[in-house]
Amino acid sequence: MTVAETFSTNRLDAAAPPTLDAGSSLIRIDNVSKHYCTRHTRVEALAEIDLDIRRGDIFGIIGRSGAGKSTLLRAINRLEPIDQGRVLFDGIDIQRLPPRQLLAARQRIGMIFQHFNLLNSATVADNLALPLKAAGIKNRHEIHRRTARMLDLVGLADKSAVYPAHLSGGQKQRVGIARALMLEPDVLLCDEATSALDPETTASILALIRSINRELGVTVVLITHEMAVIQQVCNRVAVLEGGRLAESGPVWQIFARPQHPATRALLAPLTLALAEDIRERLSPHPIGRDGQALLQWSLDGSEGDPLSLAALADRFGPEAKLIQSRIERLQGHAHGQLLIAIPDGTLPSVTATHPDVEVLGHVAASV
Amino acid sequence: MSPRLFEALWDATLETLLMVGISAAIVWVAGIALAVVLVTTGKGQIFAAPRLHRTLGSVVNAVRATPFIILLVALIPLTRLLVGTTIGVWAAIVPLTISATPFFARIAEVSLREVGTGVIEAAQAMGCRKRHIVFDVLLPEAMPGIIGGFAITLIALIGASAMAGAIGAGGLGDLAIRYGYQRYDTTVMAAVIIVLIAMVGVIQLVSDRTVNRLKRR
Ligand SMILES: Nc1ncnc2c1ncn2[C@@H]1O[C@H](COP(=O)(O)OP(=O)(O)OP(=O)(O)O)[C@@H](O)[C@H]1O
Ligand SMILES: [Mg+2]
Numbered sequence: 001m002t003v004a005e006t007f008s009t010n011r012l013d014a015a016a017p018p019t020l021d022a023g024s025s026l027i028r029i030d031n032v033s034k035h036y037c038t039r040h041t042r043v044e045a046l047a048e049i050d051l052d053i054r055r056g057d058i059f060g061i062i063g064r065s066g067a068g069k070s071t072l073l074r075a076i077n078r079l080e081p082i083d084q085g086r087v088l089f090d091g092i093d094i095q096r097l098p099p100r101q102l103l104a105a106r107q108r109i110g111m112i113f114q115h116f117n118l119l120n121s122a123t124v125a126d127n128l129a130l131p132l133k134a135a136g137i138k139n140r141h142e143i144h145r146r147t148a149r150m151l152d153l154v155g156l157a158d159k160s161a162v163y164p165a166h167l168s169g170g171q172k173q174r175v176g177i178a179r180a181l182m183l184e185p186d187v188l189l190c191d192e193a194t195s196a197l198d199p200e201t202t203a204s205i206l207a208l209i210r211s212i213n214r215e216l217g218v219t220v221v222l223i224t225h226e227m228a229v230i231q232q233v234c235n236r237v238a239v240l241e242g243g244r245l246a247e248s249g250p251v252w253q254i255f256a257r258p259q260h261p262a263t264r265a266l267l268a269p270l271t272l273a274l275a276e277d278i279r280e281r282l283s284p285h286p287i288g289r290d291g292q293a294l295l296q297w298s299l300d301g302s303e304g305d306p307l308s309l310a311a312l313a314d315r316f317g318p319e320a321k322l323i324q325s326r327i328e329r330l331q332g333h334a335h336g337q338l339l340i341a342i343p344d345g346t347l348p349s350v351t352a353t354h355p356d357v358e359v360l361g362h363v364a365a366s367v
Numbered sequence: 368m369s370p371r372l373f374e375a376l377w378d379a380t381l382e383t384l385l386m387v388g389i390s391a392a393i394v395w396v397a398g399i400a401l402a403v404v405l406v407t408t409g410k411g412q413i414f415a416a417p418r419l420h421r422t423l424g425s426v427v428n429a430v431r432a433t434p435f436i437i438l439l440v441a442l443i444p445l446t447r448l449l450v451g452t453t454i455g456v457w458a459a460i461v462p463l464t465i466s467a468t469p470f471f472a473r474i475a476e477v478s479l480r481e482v483g484t485g486v487i488e489a490a491q492a493m494g495c496r497k498r499h500i501v502f503d504v505l506l507p508e509a510m511p512g513i514i515g516g517f518a519i520t521l522i523a524l525i526g527a528s529a530m531a532g533a534i535g536a537g538g539l540g541d542l543a544i545r546y547g548y549q550r551y552d553t554t555v556m557a558a559v560i561i562v563l564i565a566m567v568g569v570i571q572l573v574s575d576r577t578v579n580r581l582k583r584r
Contacts, residue, residue, distance in 0.1 A: 077492050106494035117489035121507040121581070130503060131493040163584035179493070
């Protein structure tokens, strides 16, 4: 059974299937502020945050440690109360709901955690049954049917009677995801859901999250410290810095043209680092007769079609040498940097026609 | 040991089992309830109520600070009110229960506190009612520790029941004092001690097994 089949058959059971008009706003963070008072200090965890998360988004939240990411995520299901502003979930003002309705709203918001937070005293099946209990579903056949189906979805059909202590980290997170999806939520909140996993397991969990998003239409909001995660799965991203929104937008735009220093710092590991042996020989002035100029050309996704090699030769001349490069495809846009060496003699004509090229310096004849 | 003495030992053992058994049943329920209230009314917890939390804490401490032998005497009016007499097995159950409940509650409280805030938050995030959080998350997760703590409480109850025997509650303590202390009959004394050791051993064994079974999963 595919992911979509699993969910849609479930959807049919629901009294009124939720409408899925992609692109409309699902979560609106409206001027949200929140502070913590510790004994000696007052921390502005969130300050005047405005954000719009749309249906179908995989929305990434990044920022340094302590930037307020978790606080923001937890304001969405009101695990964290806020001081000021509104959090609208599908038009509902979550932070001002009476207790009963809050429980109902929370059942439409799934959440997974870095440390999984499964019940150790319950089998996998019983862990999955807890949200159903919360929703007042008591029929044993119904519970069995739904847990079996969801375990199938996350690829753990054979683990139903196992206790979490006997599962690997990746399997525990799959159980966490299955549990979060039991009530067919509109949105899945992920607080560093892959931070405790190795790279391979991370990739498989990300693939699962992406298929849940694509095939089931579940909107995803995720916090991560790994820029690669944002690059791989998110379509939009918000950068927090000291409780403030530094910037937000489509991933390819933010990654290609980071405006805020905080974003640049976070993205630094993704930028091309000049090889050590070249950096040592780099000089600000042209060297000798057959010296070379070192250029960096950043692709910011605005070029449109994939770069053709002929266009590259056109731009930099037939003697240009490609020294280093790193190109990623983000949402259909080429993004990355090229390091190119050209003879010093051709430099003026290249920079004249292509002012977006950055001259890093000069090296002697051979690079 | 004469058949008459053996019969006395048998009767005393049954009396102790009855005294401890009934007290234990009440202590199990009341202690866990008290522990849950103590944990959940704390600051930032699901039923946060600082005043109630502080008051209960003080009462628990006061009872725990009072030596059992003094509690036994101090509670005589209450015992008379509740069971109509101050002598016998039923009269002993009142002070036994009142002294053991706070003791067990504090032990259970520790286990309940060890349940991570993470699982509680996960339950809140999925829209669980507070009642579900207590009965489906807190209690099952803390159960191994609570059972271990209950064994300690049971063993303390057996000790206390022997003391209650001294004020005419019957049971093994009463027997040991009447024969062993007042009549210098060391055989009875030894027999009582052996029975007590056996009781404690069985309790510890059953508890350890149960806890291990729960923890192994
Ligand atoms: N319960 C709390 N009491 C006091 N201060 C808190 C509390 N929770 C968070 N803070 C503070 O609020 C700020 C934001 O915290 P938050 O957990 O949202 O950061 P974060 O971006 O998720 O960090 P990390 O990447 O380390 O998880 C931090 O300065 C933190 O110290
Ligand atoms: Mg965090």
